[in-house]
Amino acid sequence: MDFEVWPEAIELGQLFAEQGFELALVGGPVRDLLLRRPSHDLDFCTSARPEEFEPILHKWGQGFWDMGRKFGTLGALRRRSDGTEVKVEVTTYRSDSYQPNSRKPEVNYGSSLEGDLSRRDFTVNAMALRVPDLEFVDPFGGANDLAKKMLRTPVDPHQSFDDDPLRMMRAVRFVAQLDFRIALSTAEALSQMTDRITIVSAERVRDELIKLLTSEHPHQGVEALVDSGLAAYVLPEIPALQLQIDEHHRHKDVYEHSLMVLDRAVALETGPDGPVPAPDLTLRLAALLHDIGKPSTRRFESGGKVSFHHHDLVGAKIARKRLKALHFDKHITDDVCDLIAMHLRFHGYVDERWSDAAVRRYAKETGPLFERLNCLTRADATTRNKLKAHNFSAAMDELEDRVRQLKEKENFDAIRPDLNGQQIMEILDLEPGPLVGKAYQHMLDYRLDEGPVDQETACAELKAWWAQQQV
Known part of the structure; x- marks a missing residue:
């Protein structure tokens, strides 16, 4: 194996070896080494007990924390000469057991690195690198799965997901982060056990959902969430968008449309100095949820037409209820719901240009969401009619230019x-x-x-x- 390992990891390994203890880099950092991805926080496991390796961490780092002491975990921080930091967490080999109605393990110390690796979520996270001698340890074929871009549990997936149901959310999150696919046996077990996610706290589910949506491939992650059946418990409004298309295709598949809008919104995000820096959780949530009011507002009109009157306002109410249930903070919840409620506001400008008063009102009422709303509005314009698409884009350009001109004359934020x-x-x-x-x-x-x-x-x-x- 061709590794370029952090010098801090090797130095820490030497300090442990001097005291007669084993130390191994494990989990995500090893996976990211093989993928040539950056990793700033380093996870280790060791044969030493916390009270035995605590002095080593104090000697090695400039900062120390012990919030995970009851789980056998201690942490430390080292500041490099260039001003950057490297954080490490070291955990004693573990062999956990779980109660059926809880994902919190009863922590038992283990006796070997291989035993510790067997309790990890996926084979690609069950690889280790012993330090300081750099021996690669891969008892479950994680490197092979990594090459195949496949997620597979190191033990029977039913047992793994039963022990810790949050691993199911981690599976779909890794699909989004790494563009991996879930192995058939693992996917089957996941689909059979989705109801186990209900014992996981809303906060933990929310955190995984945030990581999924702010990853490089959120579209694939949402598809995995829906296809597995997890979305029925976590975000049921999304699979509900899979409305039956009428035989004449007079309305779009709302689910596929929402995924397309998510992709387009991601593409419209800007660099770090732009108005909507990537990844923007608020924009991505709004893009995914913008049409969730359609199923409950769908009406079949005369002539075979289908309407979704007021789905913007209804959708905002549904989104607020779901985001609160997932314990998203109030600021994000308010912004996402405001974007959903306003996502049709621009429609009509193409056919009839607004007065300066109407433009001024639009800019004032959208306030700090102005740029995000414009991104969402552009992303939502998925028509295949090239002339309509061109006219819509030109109208959006014109509106943004008019707002810029008005802002040069007036401070909209200070309008009283x-x-x-x-x-x-x-x-x-x-x-x-x-x-x-x-x-x-x-x-x-x-x-x-x-x-x-x-x-x-x-x-x-x-x-x-x-x-x-x-x-």
Whole structure:
């Protein structure tokens, strides 16, 4: 094997060997070495107990943590001369046992590296490299599976998924991250045991879903999630998009369309200095979920037409419920749901260009989501009609250019009514309350429609509006 191993790993191995202990690099770092992928956090296992190797880590690193001590894991950090850091976690050989209704193992220390590797999720993660002598250990054929781009469990997959159901989510996540396929026997076991995922906490499922969606191949990961049956428990709104296509193909396969929109949204993400840096979880979630309101709003109209009226607003409500159930944070949940609710907002601009007031309102209401919404809108335009596609793209370009021009004249983020709340109360002789808020909103709408005006004009508009309220 041709390895170019981290010097910190070899040095740490030497320190363990001097004390008579075995140390081996394991899991993802070994896999990534073979794939020539970067890996910044190094995982090791050892024959030593935590109390025996803790002094070694203190000697080796500049930082230390022991949050995983009850699982036999300690960590350390080394700062390199170039300012970068390498983090290591070292775990005593383990031989875990699981209770049927829990994925939390009863931790038992093992006696060998091979035994420790047998309890890992997949063969491609069950390889090791002994340090400092660099002996490659592969008892389950992980290197061969890696070459075939295949995911297979080192032990019977039923037992592996029964022990830790989260491994099923990890399987579909690795499909997305590594562009691998799941071995037939492993895939069959996964499909038979999907209900076991229900004992895993929402947070752990969410974290795997995030890794899947922010990987290089999220499309393949979502397909694996759906095809395995896991999506029925994790994200049931996605398989529900597989609506039957009518014989005349008058509406699209919503599931395939959503995957296409996800691909197109990913392609529209920018570099680190752009407005939507890749990978953008918010955009990708919105792209995947943007049409989940369609199944419940589908109506068959006269003439064989199919409608999905208000699927944008319905979809936003469904998405909010699902994202909250998966314990996504409020900020991401709000942004994703706002994007879904607004994803049809641009439609109609192609046929009838908006006034400056309408453009100003669009930019103000979309706020910090303006760039993401435009990406989602472009991604959602999947028509095969070249003329329609060209006209739509040209209209989007024009809108973005008009917004840029307006922003050069006005600070949209700072747009306020020409009269503040105190002035409104003085002019209308009102006490603080709902009426003041209603008047303030009217003046904000007026500001968005008309642009900035002088105080006299604003005062006249407020009085005219107030007179209408008294009728």
